[in-house]
Each structure stands twice: as C-alpha cells, then as structure tokens.
Amino acid sequence: MIPVTKPFLPPKEEYHRYLDGIWERNWLTNNGPLVNELELKLKSHLDVNHLLFTNNGTIAIQIAIKALGLSGEIITTPFSYVATTSSIVWEGCTPVFVDIDPKTLNLDPTKIEEAISPQTSAILATHVYGVPCDVEAIEKIAKKHQLKVIYDGAHAFGVKIKGRSIFEYGDISTCSFHATKVFHTIEGGGVFTKDPELLKRMSYLRNFGHDGFLKFNGVGINGKNSEFHAAMGLVNMNYLADIIAARKLQFHHYLDLLKGLKVKFLDIVGIESYNYAYFPIIFENEGQLEKSMALLSDHEIGSRRYFFPGLNHLDYTSGDTPVSDSISSRVLCLPLYHGLSKEEQKMIARILLRVQNNL
C-alpha cells in the first residue's frame, strides 16, 4: 500500500528525551517552557516578527478573524480546504467566492474588486499547495478599499518571496502544523503578524481571554497547544532541511517520470524558497482523472482529489467561479511524503501512463 501521505516520525529516543523534562516539571500545557522554546525557534527559523503556536490551523484562522474584528462579507477562494470557509462561517461572517488564477491556483486579484460591497470587511486568501498568492496586488486592493487581509498559509511553511517569509504578508497569516504537513507538531498551527498589538490581542484570544487568573481581556477560545505537541515540533525542526531536500528530489523525479503525461503540473518557477508540500496534476478532463485514480487504487496506491468539491458548492454557495470549478474537477494529488521511494514513484508513473495510453 502506498498512501497519498504519511506523517514524518523522528527517532523515538529523541522525542523521549523531551518527555523526561515534561515529567520532571509536571507542566503539560498552558504556555509551558517547550511551547515557548518552539515559538522562539520557529520565529528565528522562519525569520518572522511574531508568532503564536495554536492547537491547529483552523483555530488559527478563527482567531485571526476575531482579532481583526471582522464582520459582514469576506472575499475568499473556493479552491482551498474546507477550513478556510468554515472559519469564516463559524465567525459569523459570509464568504464571498471569487475565482482563481489558472496559473497560481490562488485567488485572482483581477476579479476581487468587482466582488467588493459595502459589507466587505476583508480578503482571506490561501497560498494553495504553498504557491504564494499575488500578495502585492492583493495589498494594493486592500489599501484602496480599506480591507483587512488574512492569508491561510496552511501549506506554506518555509516559503519565501523577495527574501521575506510569506507569513510576513497581510495583517495576519496562519499555518497548519498538522501531522501530514511538511513541518508538524501532530496537531498544531500558528498565527503570524508584524503588529505587536494584534499579537497581544491574539494571545488573549488563544487563552479564553485570560489576563491573569481573575481578569479577562474580552472573550477568547481555547487555542492553546501542549508541551507534548511542542516537543514533537522541536524534534521535527532538526529534520526540516532533510525533509524539504527529499521532497524536492521526489518532486523533480515525478516531473521527469511524467514528462509524457498529458497533464499540467504546478508552476513553481520563480518561487525563491519553496517547500514541495504537494504534487498535484491537472488532467485534461475529469474522466481521465477518474480512470487514473481507479487504476492507482486497484494497485493499492492512494491519491486525493484535493480540493474537490470547490468550497462554493457547500451550503454557502455564491459566486461564479468557472476556473476553480474546472480545476477542482480535474486535479489529483499524487503520493508525496518522506520515505516515498524512487521505485514507488516509477510504479505510480507507469500506471498513469498506462491509463493515458489505454494499455
């Protein structure tokens, strides 16, 4: 069986070493020393101003929306994971879907302005598969219309443009450190901002609104993460360079093996520092995708229609998004994870070429 993804697990002994300290201190959660250590190490590794470690990447988006005091409509992408939309809805706002750019697969800035209404409070865009949004165009529009910007950077750990972390763009960026991500803390996520005031607000929101034991600064949520999750992050950080280097090789190996396949690949040309988070292929039509997925499955090979259906086809329907509809009906993510072998990749490629050539 070749799964579509597999979490990276470091040597058990390295994790165990952190457990001794947790037992000695008897401090399991509530902003413990390992959470602080992880936040400091991530801040330096990613070269960002401020970040907070949260218990997942969904709560991170919800905290961002709450911290910015958003209401009314939020312009967003239909081509993302459901958490991008569910966070908007759970925070009592209305998602307004704008189509995507077929090249980057991200929110198309040229289509944003026509969707802005007097109720619009923000733009929430996803750096899909870790490919950066057109952050400059989005910033221009946001400034002109006085809108806030949140980036869902769940896939974008370690990505840089113009020498800066992608998390430094927008009012707030978020990330997911879920087990299947390039960098993980089992469950986990982060919020990132350049603004110290926003950071303060988010730190209250992450901890129920507590300002000490007896005082509250607004009403928050439980967005904290534990010492056990932080420990996994601290160990995994030591392997980040290896993980990304291995994924880079796998990504290029797929490109070589699949040269003859009539599909479109992710365009990562010009991204200064990329993380090789996913390997999606876009078929010419949905029929080809279905046949390929079925034959892969017959050979016990996982693949995933990520993202399908488009988020504007959930209960919160709005917007005319033909590009997103078309891409989401044709896109398939192939297995990509630490430890996937060249032989396994060859087998996957052979099967895909067999389907194309009707063999």
Ligand SMILES: Cc1ncc(COP(=O)(O)O)c(C=O)c1O
């Ligand atoms: C684009 C996107 N946003 C948000 C999330 C939510 O992250 P989490 O699973 O950590 O809550 C995910 C998770 O896969 C995602 O892919």
